[in-house]
Amino acid sequence: xxxxxxxxxxxxxxxxxxxxxxxxxxxxxxxxxxxxxxxxxxxxxxxxxxxxxxxxxxxxxxxxxxxxxxxxxxxxxxxxxxxxxxxxxxxxxxxxxxxxxxxxxxxxxxxxxxxxxxxxxxxxxxxxxxxxxxxxxxxxxxxxxxxxxxxxxxxxxxxxxxxxxxxxxxxxxxxxxxxxxxxxxxxxx
Numbered sequence: 001x002x003x004x005x006x007x008x009x010x011x012x013x014x015x016x017x018x019x020x021x022x023x024x025x026x027x028x029x030x031x032x033x034x035x036x037x038x039x040x041x042x043x044x045x046x047x048x049x050x051x052x053x054x055x056x057x058x059x060x061x062x063x064x065x066x067x068x069x070x071x072x073x074x075x076x077x078x079x080x081x082x083x084x085x086x087x088x089x090x091x092x093x094x095x096x097x098x099x100x101x102x103x104x105x106x107x108x109x110x111x112x113x114x115x116x117x118x119x120x121x122x123x124x125x126x127x128x129x130x131x132x133x134x135x136x137x138x139x140x141x142x143x144x145x146x147x148x149x150x151x152x153x154x155x156x157x158x159x160x161x162x163x164x165x166x167x168x169x170x171x172x173x174x175x176x177x178x179x180x181x182x183x184x185x186x187x188x189x
Contacts, residue, residue: 007078008032008047014074026053046087056092064095068127086129103130107137110158114143121158125149131156
């Protein structure tokens with residue numbers, strides 16, 4: 001990514017456009033560099049934008065679809081490669097921290113269920129960032145994860161230890177794109 005200060009200024013310009021021309025009633029704080037951490041401390045970002053205000057809930061409708069859209073627009077504006085899009089993160093009213101906690105709890109419940117039943121556990125479809133988080137939460141369980149599905153139906157599957165997974169579905173590393181996932185309850189709290 002280009003100089004972080006210049007990149008952060010470009011994101012600030014985008015936010016000013018959204019709040020003035022777009023009419024969104026938002027306050028925002030942009031953090032760049034070492035302090036740019038997701039609210040739960042899960043991952044470091046190069047640029048982290050936290051939004052609050054009367055219209056912050058609009059960003060959270062449809063499981064944070066507008067937040068993800070802002071991230072996508074910012075990544076494109078900064079000319080980031082697709083694999084680097086997660087270097088820019090937007091949040092509103094602690095939504096992502098709450099979602100992270102829900103994913104961690106779902107992962108723990110799935111581990112228990114797979115260990116009890118010996119059957120694979122399929123998560124609900126979710127976006128690629130949440131799938132990645134889920135894979136990371138499940139990584140130390142001793143169980144296997146894999147991707148399944150295509151497009152918006154892509155999800156994570158948790159398999160019992162020793163289960164033979166087709167090679168094209170195996171999850172090799174936390175950096176691999178399109179990781180598998182399982183269905184979760186609605187992310188709105």
